[in-house]
Amino acid sequence: MNVDAPIGMREDQRLEFKGRASLDNLDKIVREAVxxxxxxxxxxxxxxxxxxxxxxxxxxxxxxxxxxGRLRDALTDLIDPPPTADEVKVEIVGKEIKTLRVRVxxxxxxxxxxxxxxxxxxxxxxxxxxxxxxxxxxxxxxFTAELRQTAGRSRAVEPAPAERSxxxxxxxxxxxxxxxxxxxxxxxxxxxxLDFADLLGSGLLDEPTLIGDRRAGINIYLTRLGSLRDxxxxxxxxDWLKVGTGSPFQLNIGRTGALRSTVRFDEHPFAFPxxxxxxxxxxxxxxxLLNPKALLEYPTSFFRFWKALVNxxxxxxxxxxxxxxxxxxxxxxxxxxxxxxxxxxxxYPLGLRLPPPALQQxxxxxxxxxxxxxxxxxxxxxEILASPDRxxxxxxxxxFAAFGWLPDEIPFFDRVAGRLTP
Numbered sequence: 001m002n003v004d005a006p007i008g009m010r011e012d013q014r015l016e017f018k019g020r021a022s023l024d025n026l027d028k029i030v031r032e033a034v035x036x037x038x039x040x041x042x043x044x045x046x047x048x049x050x051x052x053x054x055x056x057x058x059x060x061x062x063x064x065x066x067x068x069g070r071l072r073d074a075l076t077d078l079i080d081p082p083p084t085a086d087e088v089k090v091e092i093v094g095k096e097i098k099t100l101r102v103r104v105x106x107x108x109x110x111x112x113x114x115x116x117x118x119x120x121x122x123x124x125x126x127x128x129x130x131x132x133x134x135x136x137x138x139x140x141x142x143f144t145a146e147l148r149q150t151a152g153r154s155r156a157v158e159p160a161p162a163e164r165s166x167x168x169x170x171x172x173x174x175x176x177x178x179x180x181x182x183x184x185x186x187x188x189x190x191x192x193x194l195d196f197a198d199l200l201g202s203g204l205l206d207e208p209t210l211i212g213d214r215r216a217g218i219n220i221y222l223t224r225l226g227s228l229r230d231x232x233x234x235x236x237x238x239d240w241l242k243v244g245t246g247s248p249f250q251l252n253i254g255r256t257g258a259l260r261s262t263v264r265f266d267e268h269p270f271a272f273p274x275x276x277x278x279x280x281x282x283x284x285x286x287x288x289l290l291n292p293k294a295l296l297e298y299p300t301s302f303f304r305f306w307k308a309l310v311n312x313x314x315x316x317x318x319x320x321x322x323x324x325x326x327x328x329x330x331x332x333x334x335x336x337x338x339x340x341x342x343x344x345x346x347x348y349p350l351g352l353r354l355p356p357p358a359l360q361q362x363x364x365x366x367x368x369x370x371x372x373x374x375x376x377x378x379x380x381x382x383e384i385l386a387s388p389d390r391x392x393x394x395x396x397x398x399x400f401a402a403f404g405w406l407p408d409e410i411p412f413f414d415r416v417a418g419r420l421t422p
Contacts, residue, residue: 005048006045007055007056007058008055009054013042014036014041015045016036017055018046019046020047020060020062023071025401026078027074029046030078030079032131034079034114034124035124035126035131036104037110037111038124038134038142039127041105041106042126043101047059047097047099064099066415068091071100077116077376077377077378077394078375079113080114081110082378083110084107086107087104087107087110088103089102091103123139162186162190166185166325169184174373178266179331179335180263180331181261181262181295181329182328183260183261183302183327184258184327185257185258185324186258187323188321189322192255192256192257193255194314196253199241206224210308211308217297218270218294218298218301220249220261220298222249223244239256241253248264249261259306261302265290270291270294270298272291287334287336289337290336290338292339292400295400299396300392304388307384307385310385319381320380320381322378323381324376324379325391327374327395328372329366330370332366332371332372333369334365334367335366336364337403340410340411363403363404379391392420396410
C-alpha cells in the first residue's frame with residue numbers, strides 16, 4: 001500500500017494527477033508545471049490514475065530513478081526561465097509502489113514562466129483544475145511586476161551573451177536550404193585563447209579512440225576523412241579553426257571553446273536509401289530515411305570532443321561554469337526515422353504479407369514544420385565532464401519524440417549507465 005499517495009482526492013488549482021503513460025510525452029507534464037508556476041504552485045503526481053478528476057489507483061512508475069532524471073532534465077530544458085531547485089522539485093514517493101511527485105513553488109519575481117516550443121514561447125496558467133493560455137494583459141502585468149521587483153535589472157529570461165551567440169548561429173543555419181544537422185556548444189565564460197597549433201599536434205582531431213569514439217563510427221572524425229578529397233581540408237581564421245571545409249561533415253572550433261558542426265544529409269551514413277520493395281512498411285519504399293544511430297552517435301562524439309579539450313587543458317575553467325548547447329535539423333519535413341533495433345519491426349523478415357500486431361505501430365514522417373529546433377540546454381561544465389553521452393542524449397531525445405518514438409524504443413543508449421552502446 002502506498003500510503004503517501006492522495007487516493008480519493010480531487011484535482012484542483014494546486015493538484016494534478018498523471019498516469020504512468022504520461023512519461024511517454026514529458027511535454028504534457030512540463031506544461032502543467034509551467035501553468036502552476038504562473039499561478040499559485042502545487043503538486044503534480046505521476047503514476048496515479050484518475051477518473052473524473054479523482055485519484056482512484058496507484059499505477060506506479062517503472063525505473064523511478066531513471067524517470068525522475070528524465071523529468072528533471074525536461075523541466076530544466078523546456079521552462080523559461082529555468083526553474084531553480086526550490087521552485088520545482090521531483091521526488092520519488094512510496095515504499096512498494098513508486099510514484100513521482102513534482103512540487104511546484106513559483107518565485108514571484110520570475111513570472112511569467114514559459115514553455116519553450118522551438119522558437120515560440122507558450123504561457124499557460126492554472127485555473128481551478130484546468131489550463132488556459134495567459135492573456136496578453138496577464139503576461140504584460142507579470143513582466144511589469146517582475147521589472148518592479150528587480151528595480152530595472154535585466155529579466156532572468158534574457159539570454160546571456162553566449163546563449164545569444166549560439167541562437168544567432170542556429171538561426172543562420174535554419175535559413176539554409178540544405179537538409180542538415182546542426183550542433184552547437186558555447187561556454188558562458190570564454191576560455192583560452194585555444195591554441196590551434198597545439199590542438200592540431202595533439203592527435204585529438206586524428207584518433208577517435210582518444211576521446212572514446214569508435215574508429216569506424218559516425219563521429220566528428222568524418223570531418224577529416226570527408227575532407228581528404230577537398231582542398232584545403234582545414235582552414236584557420238582569426239577566431240576559428242574550420243575542419244572539413246567543402247565536405248558534407250564540417251566542424252568549427254573557436255578560440256573561446258565554442259564548437260559548431262554541420263552535417264548535410266546528402267550521403268550515407270546519416271541518410272539511408274529507401275526501403276526495398278519487400279519492406280513491411282510500404283510508406284518507406286520511396287521515403288527519405290534518417291539513421292537513428294547517427295542521430296545519437298554524432299552528437300555524442302561532439303560532446304566527447306569538448307570534454308577532451310577540457311581534460312587536455314585547452315579550455316581551463318571552473319566546474320560550475322555554465323555551458324549552452326543546442327541542436328537543429330534543417331529542412332526535415334517529410335523525412336522518416338528508420339526503425340532501429342529497439343523498434344518491434346527490426347527483427348521481422350522482409351516480405352511479410354500480414355504484419356503482426358507489433359508492426360501496426362507505423363513509422364510517421366516529421367510534420368512539425370520545415371525544421372526541428374531543439375531546446376537550449378543550460379549545462380554546467382561538470383555535467384559534460386561527468387557524462388558527455390547523457391548530455392548528447394538530452395539533445396537527441398526530443399528528435400525521436402518528434403517522429404513518434406516512445407522512450408524505450410530509442411536504440412543504442414544505456415539509460416542506466418548513461419552511455420552510448422557500441
